[in-house]
Amino acid sequence: MDIRYAANPEDTKKYTTEKLRNEFLIESLFENGAINMVYSHHDRVIVGGAIPTSSALRLDAGDALRTDFFLERREIGIVNIGPKGKVVVDGEAFELNKRDCLYVGLGKKEVLFESDDQANPARFYLVSSPAHKEYPTKKLPIAEAQPTKLGSDSESNNRTIYKYIHDEGLQSCQLMMGMTLLEPNNMWNTMPAHVHDRRMEVYLYFDMDEESRVFHFMGEPGETRHLVVKNEDAIISPPWSIHSGVGTKNYTFIWAMAGENYTFKDMDFVKMEDLK
Ligand SMILES: O=C(O)C(=O)C[C@H](O)C(=O)CO
Numbered sequence: 001m002d003i004r005y006a007a008n009p010e011d012t013k014k015y016t017t018e019k020l021r022n023e024f025l026i027e028s029l030f031e032n033g034a035i036n037m038v039y040s041h042h043d044r045v046i047v048g049g050a051i052p053t054s055s056a057l058r059l060d061a062g063d064a065l066r067t068d069f070f071l072e073r074r075e076i077g078i079v080n081i082g083p084k085g086k087v088v089v090d091g092e093a094f095e096l097n098k099r100d101c102l103y104v105g106l107g108k109k110e111v112l113f114e115s116d117d118q119a120n121p122a123r124f125y126l127v128s129s130p131a132h133k134e135y136p137t138k139k140l141p142i143a144e145a146q147p148t149k150l151g152s153d154s155e156s157n158n159r160t161i162y163k164y165i166h167d168e169g170l171q172s173c174q175l176m177m178g179m180t181l182l183e184p185n186n187m188w189n190t191m192p193a194h195v196h197d198r199r200m201e202v203y204l205y206f207d208m209d210e211e212s213r214v215f216h217f218m219g220e221p222g223e224t225r226h227l228v229v230k231n232e233d234a235i236i237s238p239p240w241s242i243h244s245g246v247g248t249k250n251y252t253f254i255w256a257m258a259g260e261n262y263t264f265k266d267m268d269f270v271k272m273e274d275l276k
């Protein structure tokens with residue numbers, strides 16, 4: 001498992017583009033026939049991708065966790081961003097269509113990923129955080145997720161947020177997860193920008209054309225930097241950092257958070273005059 005240590009804002013100001021990308025950008029999560037994971041020391045969140053092809057893939061604790069099984073002290077959110085597949089949790093199969101979410105709670109011993117068609121395999125995106133009690137393992141199909149409309153065409157940020165794992169949806173200890181879709185001809189997410197010092201956040205940008213790019217903005221409000229990201233790249237966003245993007249065309253992303261509180265609306269919005 002690739003390990004990323006926590007970053008502080010003072011040091012980050014001095015980073016070159018290469019160093020910034022090494023610390024905060026996650027490329028190549030998705031590989032045919034493999035589970036790839038990155039362990040962030042920000043709130044000990046693990047981010048992963050799984051593409052099962054000819055055989056099922058098993059979620060293992062590996063050396064990094066030193067526990068008997070992956071979910072011994074953790075919970076996990078799984079969103080399928082590809083063709084149909086299933087996740088088998090201690091023998092119970094959950095079918096996931098594109099954009100469906102499954103929450104798996106603390107203590108489940110075996111998690112297997114399978115594709116329905118190995119020629120068009122499922123692409124499972126995973127985010128896991130430490131947990132203290134078991135919440136029910138449950139699926140939320142995208143068709144049943146509550147959409148929230150935000151932004152406007154005139155501000156180029158007309159978008160819909162679907163919340164999957166949160167206080168009024170799938171219950172968890174601390175993990176929150178959802179998806180934001182920008183409407184065609186809209187290119188901005190989350191402007192005005194915000195921080196939430198109580199929680200870190202991870203973004204996965206997906207459903208982008210090969211040539212499309214998103215400029216993801218990060219850093220303290222008065223010291224912003226950017227990362228140029230392509231399809232299926234993820235970003236680790238420290239609690240002190242803004243996280244906002246603008247694309248060469250509309251895009252979709254999955255956000256996930258973990259940390260001190262469980263309040264989606266706990267955001268400290270940044271005044272435009274304070275952004276530098
Ligand atoms: O477009 C948006 O606005 C979002 O998706 C908000 C993010 O999910 C977020 O940063 C939540 O804290």
Ligand SMILES: [Zn+2]
Pocket residue numbers: 194195196201243267
């Ligand atoms: Zn946020």
